[in-house]
Amino acid sequence: MQDLFSKFDPLIQQREDLLATGLTDPFGLVMEKVLSPTVALCNGRETILLGTYNYMGMTFDPDVIAAGKRALDEFGAGTTGSRVLNGTYAGHREVEDALKDFYGMDHAMVFSTGYQANLGIISTMAGKGDYIVLDIDSHASIWDGCKMGDAEVVPFRHNDIEAMEKRLKRIPEGAGKLVVLEGVYSMMGDIAPLREMIAVAKANGAMVLVDEAHSMGFIGPNGRGVAEDQGVLDQVDFVIGTFSKSVGTVGGFCVSNHPKFEVLRLVCRPYVFTASLPPSVVATAATSIRKLMHGADKRAHLWENSRTLHKGLKDLGFQLGTDAPQSAIISVIMPDLERGAGMWEALLKEGLYVNLARPPATPAGMTLLRCSLCAEHSADQVQTIIERFARAGKVAGII
Numbered sequence: 001m002q003d004l005f006s007k008f009d010p011l012i013q014q015r016e017d018l019l020a021t022g023l024t025d026p027f028g029l030v031m032e033k034v035l036s037p038t039v040a041l042c043n044g045r046e047t048i049l050l051g052t053y054n055y056m057g058m059t060f061d062p063d064v065i066a067a068g069k070r071a072l073d074e075f076g077a078g079t080t081g082s083r084v085l086n087g088t089y090a091g092h093r094e095v096e097d098a099l100k101d102f103y104g105m106d107h108a109m110v111f112s113t114g115y116q117a118n119l120g121i122i123s124t125m126a127g128k129g130d131y132i133v134l135d136i137d138s139h140a141s142i143w144d145g146c147k148m149g150d151a152e153v154v155p156f157r158h159n160d161i162e163a164m165e166k167r168l169k170r171i172p173e174g175a176g177k178l179v180v181l182e183g184v185y186s187m188m189g190d191i192a193p194l195r196e197m198i199a200v201a202k203a204n205g206a207m208v209l210v211d212e213a214h215s216m217g218f219i220g221p222n223g224r225g226v227a228e229d230q231g232v233l234d235q236v237d238f239v240i241g242t243f244s245k246s247v248g249t250v251g252g253f254c255v256s257n258h259p260k261f262e263v264l265r266l267v268c269r270p271y272v273f274t275a276s277l278p279p280s281v282v283a284t285a286a287t288s289i290r291k292l293m294h295g296a297d298k299r300a301h302l303w304e305n306s307r308t309l310h311k312g313l314k315d316l317g318f319q320l321g322t323d324a325p326q327s328a329i330i331s332v333i334m335p336d337l338e339r340g341a342g343m344w345e346a347l348l349k350e351g352l353y354v355n356l357a358r359p360p361a362t363p364a365g366m367t368l369l370r371c372s373l374c375a376e377h378s379a380d381q382v383q384t385i386i387e388r389f390a391r392a393g394k395v396a397g398i399i
């Protein structure tokens with residue numbers, strides 16, 4: 001028998017070598033109790049959370065929690081079925097209405113996760129004979145959607161408008177074209193030049209999908225994302241998003257103005273062949289999305305946090321993913337995995353949780369400590385975070 005696990009031997013070895021140095025497993029952290037959107041008990045210690053995607057701090061919003069409890073009492077724990085059979089409850093329609101209102105768009109379709117939303121929309125829209133032109137740093141769910149749909153996949157260098165144009169121009173006449181972009185790229189925390197890229201895509205006859213997972217609720221005057229901020233939301237054919245970040249629960253969605261959009265409910269396999277979200281989840285999501293429409297003060301505070309942390313870390317001498325803060329994600333570049341894991345642990349001992357990110361999730365083989373800020377982080381907490389980075393950076397020999 002050929003042991004099918006043998007392909008993972010190098011990874012198993014790398015992990016064993018890392019743990020043999022006495023380090024805590026950076027991918028095995030347990031939050032024993034979550035006290036608020038920004039604090040949890042980890043290893044018995046109160047720890048500031050700087051590695052969640054809870055950008056707008058909605059997980060503990062009293063209205064959101066009350067809506068979830070009410071739905072649990074009135075509709076039960078789960079739907080036990082697909083959206084197209086027994087799995088559409090009033091709450092699923094309500095959250096789709098909330099999304100249509102939030103984005104000002106005609107159609108909204110809710111999936112069980114953001115991963116499935118990308119998988120479903122990309123694989124259904126771009127099939128055999130079509131072309132997908134996408135940024136090389138796209139999220140795994142985008143790549144997997146491409147694979148599943150069997151279209152020709154043409155990647156271009158990250159955020160490179162000319163490279164994208166060149167690839168579009170090489171596509172045979174008459175072929176279907178989908179350009180796939182993200183608003184915020186979650187590893188480095190940088191944004192895409194969507195205005196220019198969408199203009200090029202449209203000039204070359206392509207439809208455009210933008211994944212706004214990390215910008216929803218925060219970026220843009222109404223929190224609709226980078227496309228809104230750059231004034232091009234009306235030119236985007238499909239916006240993909242998730243409930244697992246600013247919305248504060250779980251689920252995924254696509255919104256669109258295309259008049260034929262509703263047919264996707266019949267042909268999109270990751271929508272049809274899976275159970276729908278539990279009633280409590282869609283109720284929390286709908287309440288959260290409606291509150292995010294009035295989140296201007298929170299958005300302003302989150303930008304303030306992002307600017308303060310970026311400057312604080314830069315002044316300490318850390319190498320950051322972007323020259324200026326572009327989103328709620330600030331990435332700190334580590335020299336290698338070993339020292340990155342050491343720094344991660346030193347921060348955890350200080351009472352600060354960040355994300356350790358490594359290939360294949362990261363671009364160019366980088367090891368990153370990703371900090372994602374929350375609108376509920378107080379100014380004092382941000383100062384504490386900077387102090388903890390200063391101490392841990394010295395202990396780990398990074399600064």
Ligand code: PMP
Pocket residue numbers: 113114115116118139141182186211213214242243244250251252
């Ligand atoms: N798109 C992007 C850009 C993401 O970063 C993520 C999750 N990290 C997803 C999609 C998937 O979202 P979900 O967690 O809802 O599956």
